[in-house]
Amino acid sequence: MSRLAGHPFSRRTALRGGVAAAGALTLPTLAACSSGPKDAGGTTVTLGSNFSDALPKKALADAGTGFEKKSGKTLKINTIEHTTFQEQINQYLKGSPDDVFSWFAGYRMQFFAKQGLATDVSDVWKEIGGGYTDAFKKASTGEDGKQYFVPYYLYPWAVFYRPSVWKEKGYTVPKTWDEYRTLAAKMKTDGLTPIAFAAKEGWPAMGTFDYINMRLNGYDFHVSLMAGKESWEDKKVKAVFDNWASILPHTQAGALGLTWQEGAQALQKKQAGMHVLGLFVGNQFSDEERKDLDFFAFPELDPANGQKAVEAPIDGWMITKKAKNVAGAKELLKYFATPEAQGAYLGSDPNNVATHKGADTSTYTPLQKKAVELISGAQNISQFMDRDTRPDFATTVMIPSLQEFLKNPKDVDSICKNIESQKKNIFKD
Structure with missing residues (x-):
């Protein structure tokens, strides 16, 4: 080591x-x-x-x-x-x-x-x-x-939160996906936006996809998928989107119109309970506010994969x-x-x-x-989707595809088919 x-x-x-x-x-x-x-x-x-x-x-x-x-x-x-x-x-x-x-x-x-x-x-x-x-x-x-x-x-990507808010509400750090979703539902009833989220630029959404994929299907499959060696129509990939869709009702409204800074500010202003982002989320906090900022590893989906992989560009x-x-x-x-x-x-x-x-x-x-x-x-350690794959594939295919998923989360089959078609064309070079 x-x-x-x-x-x-x-x-x-x-x-x-x-x-x-x-x-x-x-x-x-x-x-x-x-x-x-x-x-x-x-x-x-x-x-x-x-x-x-x-x-x-x-x-x-x-x-x-x-x-x-x-x-x-x-x-x-x-x-x-x-x-x-x-x-x-x-x-x-x-x-x-x-x-x-x-x-x-x-x-x-x-x-x-x-x-x-x-x-x-x-x-x-x-x-x-x-x-x-x-x-x-x-x-x-x-x-x-x-x-x-x-x-x-x-800098690692993780799930960030404000300890003062969690202490006031009595929240505890979730380890599993079910615990994460249960906590999000509780935050919603408490009047918070459970999960801050911004996708105007597209790339912030990649972190959530990466983590769900690594937690559900493992690091090796994720790297292989990013390298163009797996099919985006594989049921494993569709399961990633299906799990993601299950938490979308708990994410920040209007995310497609928000910059990453605006998403981070929702956490900074204590309007949101959690935020999946890189350590640079602290850029939106003052020195004093940063003392009230903490994180936990993205939750486990499959015990076989646990929380072994970390996204750290x-x-x-x-x-x-x-x-x-x-x-x-x-x-x-x-x-x-x-x-x-x-x-x-x-x-x-x-x-x-x-x-x-x-x-x-x-x-x-x-x-x-x-x-x-x-x-x-x-x-x-993964480097992040737009770094672990070809830049043209990340920019011209994945950003609009993830944004389309956020608009139409029930249209996973069509979205995956479209990604796979473009992937074959791009990765043949």
């Missing part, structure tokens, strides 16, 4: 100094920001960032200031709204991208590496590898055996193939791979867990420490 930040491990304001950021730009505008002569002087490094919420945006600026002081270079951060960045990343990378861009480990990293849109950073790993576990290196490695990614932080950095300052970009990645840089970031955004083995965990909040325990105790 390998280690993560000192624990066992088996798997989101204004900027100061020279760190500049644009507003919520479209990617074509972003691409225009990085035009200029190849490796112009090597004194400036540009970074395309999806850290668009106020807290992570400031945290990245803090870390960037540290890089500037240490390297003597200027870091220009170009910030794009998170979902827009994901949806338009392909055209961004094929256009005139920045030197470095924020991205995700695993399948999604491998996809762009295979497309020839990322720079090999195996030489960087020769210097930083000692600070990472084999699990992280594997998550950063392309199909060709080379590294293209440097992990920065990760890894975020980090890649260098674009068209980078103008490759040397400076690699210097930035080496800096981001230090306990110093990860600590600087987490000092402002305590809603994630560092990836470096030497990261200082003494200042972790109780929530961060519990997150490490959850990840450490997992037998299997």
Whole structure:
């Protein structure tokens, strides 16, 4: 068993100094920001960032200031709204991208590496590898055996709640699916929205599907399904949707019109009793409110699978193939791979867990420490649907399909048939 930040491990304001950021730009505008002569002087490094919420945006600026002081270079951060960045990343990378861009480990990293849109950073790993576990290196490695990614932080998905609300109402943490549904029904009679939920961007709904699938059918089946090797018309998949449909009457009304931030705010305002989301849900809480935030593992559906799998995406950095300052970009990645840089970031955004083995965990909040325990105790770690499968399949097929299910939960057969048809066409490449 390998280690993560000192624990066992088996798997989101204004900027100061020279760190500049644009507003919520479209990617074509972003691409225009990085035009200029190849490796112009090597004194400036540009970074395309999806850290668009106020807290992570400031945290990245803090870390960037540290890089500037240490390297003597200027870091220009170009910030794009998170979902827009994901949806338009392909055209961004094929256009005139920045030197470095924020991205995700695993399948999604491998996809762009295979497309020839990322720079090999195996030489960087020769210097930083000692600070990472084999699990992280594997998550950063392309199909060709080379590294293209440097992990920065990760965060588990779980069921979040406000302990003060639960204490007042006398609720206890459910372990099984039946207990979870029973609790949701009780919350509804108590005047709460049982389960906060937002699906305007589509991707937040993926977390619920992933967990039900892993709890019901097991991690191996889930990974195989994401890889296009299983049929979406399989009765196992339909059972996932049927179980999900059973809790939809207890989820937040109007979810298809709500952003993830609005869903999280329902929990923050104590209007909702529970919320399935990543640790970044804390971005919507003040420092004081975050003391009244806790989580539990997604409930068990089949005792054979228990709660063994945890969804814990890894975020980090890649260098674009068209980078103008490759040397400076690699210097930035080496800096981001230090306990110093990860600590600087987490000092402002305590809603994630560092990836470096030497990261200082003494200042972790109780929530961060519990997150490490959850990840450490997992037998299997998934990266999240839109990272464990092809990005085109996730964006063009699964997002609209999950949204269609939320509109018409009784139309599972038709939805699964449509997904399977599109999957065959996409995965034949």
